[in-house]
Amino acid sequence: MSLTRAYLCLGANVGTPRETLALAVATLARAGLTIVARSALYRTPPWGPVPQPPYLNQVVAVDCPLDARGLLHLALLVERMLGRDRAREVRFGPRAIDIDILAFGDVRIEESDLQLPHPRLMERAFALVPLVEIAPDLRIAGVRAADALARLDASAIVKVA
Template identity: 40%
Template sequence: MTKVYLSLGSNIGKRKFYLEEAIRLLNGLPNVNVTKVSSYYETPAWGNTDQNDFLNLCCELETNLQAQDLLNHCQSIEKKLGRVRHEHWGPRTIDIDILLFGDALINEDNLKVPHPYMLERAFVMVPLLDIAPNLSVSGKPISEIIKSLDCSDIQKIDVASVR
């Protein structure tokens, strides 16, 4: 089994529902077992900042799937949950990014692992720290990576208060 870390985000409609449904659908995939889910975090949009705030989380899963097969399943879940790709870094019902796939280094047109922007994104690194406090990326502990990021806009959310 390969240990995989995903980042999920939503900033359209029922954000909590989309995240919960994505986790449920991921866990229902053949040869996939979601083993950990972080707290929920509300974060400002990154890249294209003229849009609603995101609700983000990270999850850990174990799988026997190949990376491309998991990517295809993630994209199918996004489509099932109404994701439409209008613009790069635009608003979305759900976004599922593969951050790490075991210790694999993947550099394909449609998949880059480790995720090329993860070390720059507090909204990824903070929830990842929740579920993998001893994890290192590119030889550096994520607890150290976070110290170089502006985390002031990352707010842990009581999920009961979120729609």
């Protein structure tokens, strides 16, 4: 069985985010993903125009037996299991859980519902800070994650004990 190293960014700011993120990681592992590394939790300012509480974010590296689309379906299933209802939520609004695929090996996909690597990763310190913690030399479109982060303001992102 062939495995692909993928990086997932998890975030939550509704309910009990710390517990929800832990449950999401455990559920992904039970579904067949091997958790290779996980960052600390980070408190991050909300992204977008909707007033809401800060997020907790975390990045996990996984070895994945699925293809990229299979991983997307698994991530969406875990979100639904943990209370996310995409049909009723406000874009960039509060979330019980959000699971984004940041990178899936060296795969490049440009489809309406799946873009890899994540198209806005290099603009988002809330994803890059935890990613750089576990994979500073990861290259996304030829750019080291640590170099991309160095160009952003990450001063409002706080590691949570």
